[in-house]
Amino acid sequence: MTKTPPALLLTGATGYIGRRLAPAFQGAWKVFRASRTAAGEGALDLDLGEPDTIRRAFDAAAPAVVIHAGAESDPDACEKDPERARRVNVDAVKALAALCGASGARLIYFSTDLVFDGERGWYSENDAPSPSGVYARGKLAGEEAALVRAPGAVVLRISTAYGRPLGGRPGFIDRLREKLFRGEPVSAFTDQWRTSTAADQLPEVLSRLLADPDLAGVFHWGGAERATRYETAMTFARVMGFDERLVHPSRAVDAKFASPRPRDSSLDSSRLAAAIGVAPLTNEVGFKALRGAW
Numbered sequence: 183m184t185k186t187p188p189a190l191l192l193t194g195a196t197g198y199i200g201r202r203l204a205p206a207f208q209g210a211w212k213v214f215r216a217s218r219t220a221a222g223e224g225a226l227d228l229d230l231g232e233p234d235t236i237r238r239a240f241d242a243a244a245p246a247v248v249i250h251a252g253a254e255s256d257p258d259a260c261e262k263d264p265e266r267a268r269r270v271n272v273d274a275v276k277a278l279a280a281l282c283g284a285s286g287a288r289l290i291y292f293s294t295d296l297v298f299d300g301e302r303g304w305y306s307e308n309d310a311p312s313p314s315g316v317y318a319r320g321k322l323a324g325e326e327a328a329l330v331r332a333p334g335a336v337v338l339r340i341s342t343a344y345g346r347p348l349g350g351r352p353g354f355i356d357r358l359r360e361k362l363f364r365g366e367p368v369s370a371f372t373d374q375w376r377t378s379t380a381a382d383q384l385p386e387v388l389s390r391l392l393a394d395p396d397l398a399g400v401f402h403w404g405g406a407e408r409a410t411r412y413e414t415a416m417t418f419a420r421v422m423g424f425d426e427r428l429v430h431p432s433r434a435v436d437a438k439f440a441s442p443r444p445r446d447s448s449l450d451s452s453r454l455a456a457a458i459g460v461a462p463l464t465n466e467v468g469f470k471a472l473r474g475a476w
């Protein structure tokens with residue numbers, strides 16, 4: 183008789199991150215993919231703004247593990263509708279974490295480098311968050327809910343992600359690539375530092391996390407390299423064979439966003455790297471892996 187694999191509930195299954203996690207776990211886990219638009223086998227209707235649907239999806243999956251990658255991930259959208267952002271990014275995590283706590287399911291909650299104010303950079307898990315803006319404050323409140331309500335939860339803070347074009351909300355590298363591909367000029371900030379996360383490495387990172395139930399609490403996972411948006415764009419153009427002269431320097435201090443953006447929210451990922459035996463990638467190595475992806 184074949185053994186039924188344990189159930190894994192993945193929220194945000196149609197997102198930039200979720201789309202690469204679901205296929206990676208299918209087989210070893212019975213994966214339930216939950217979101218408003220998830221379709222096909224294993225899909226569950228979930229609206230994070232509607233608590234009833236959270237409970238229904240949870241009950242239907244009866245998960246041993248919940249990976250919560252669902253969120254309103256656009257900081258500017260959160261700033262424009264803080265009430266909705268609170269329901270989706272805070273209240274929903276409270277509800278989901280409480281269900282995990284009550285059932286004993288392990289919760290892995292995706293969070294963000296933006297919980298830091300960006301005044302110093304290269305943040306470790308011991309540094310105190312100091313978020314500004316509705317999105318960042320909500321993600322930190324979600325972290326607290328996960329850790330308090332779901333004992334043994336993992337909070338995984340990642341930086342701006344790039345990867346194979348599978349769908350979800352496009353990031354900096356996706357928008358950059360679109361323009362460079364069309365031969366259009368792009369501007370990139372010389373005064374904003376990030377440790378860009380190779381999204382296609384996340385299935386391996388998550389697999390290692392899932393394999394070790396003793397790993398709990400807050401972890402950082404970015405790239406190996408702290409670089410400005412401009413440096414990142416130049417590396418991308420060079421590695422992908424685009425015309426580097428199309429990349430122009432600009433300054434974040436001169437740009438206007440609805441939501442504040444930290445100057446330097448780079449993450450030190452060494453703690454998790456040591457714990458799971460996986461090395462984060464430099465931009466050069468991560469971008470080389472994407473050659474031919476489009």
Ligand SMILES: NC(=O)c1ccc[n+]([C@@H]2O[C@H](COP(=O)([O-])OP(=O)(O)OC[C@H]3O[C@@H](n4cnc5c(N)ncnc54)[C@H](OP(=O)(O)O)[C@@H]3O)[C@@H](O)[C@H]2O)c1
Pocket residue numbers: 193194195196197198199200216217218219220228229230231250251252253254255256270292293294295321340341342343344349350351352353
């Ligand atoms: N990508 C990055 O650069 C980055 C950086 C730092 C942190 N993060 C964090 O990583 C996680 C995943 O981000 P992502 O980049 O994959 O985001 P994304 O591409 O914007 O996807 C968001 C996901 O959440 C779902 N979702 C949004 N609103 C929902 C709602 N009201 N009810 C149910 N599902 C909803 C969407 O599904 P439907 O539209 O189908 O409902 C989608 O699957 C988030 O927690 C985000 O804060 C991402």
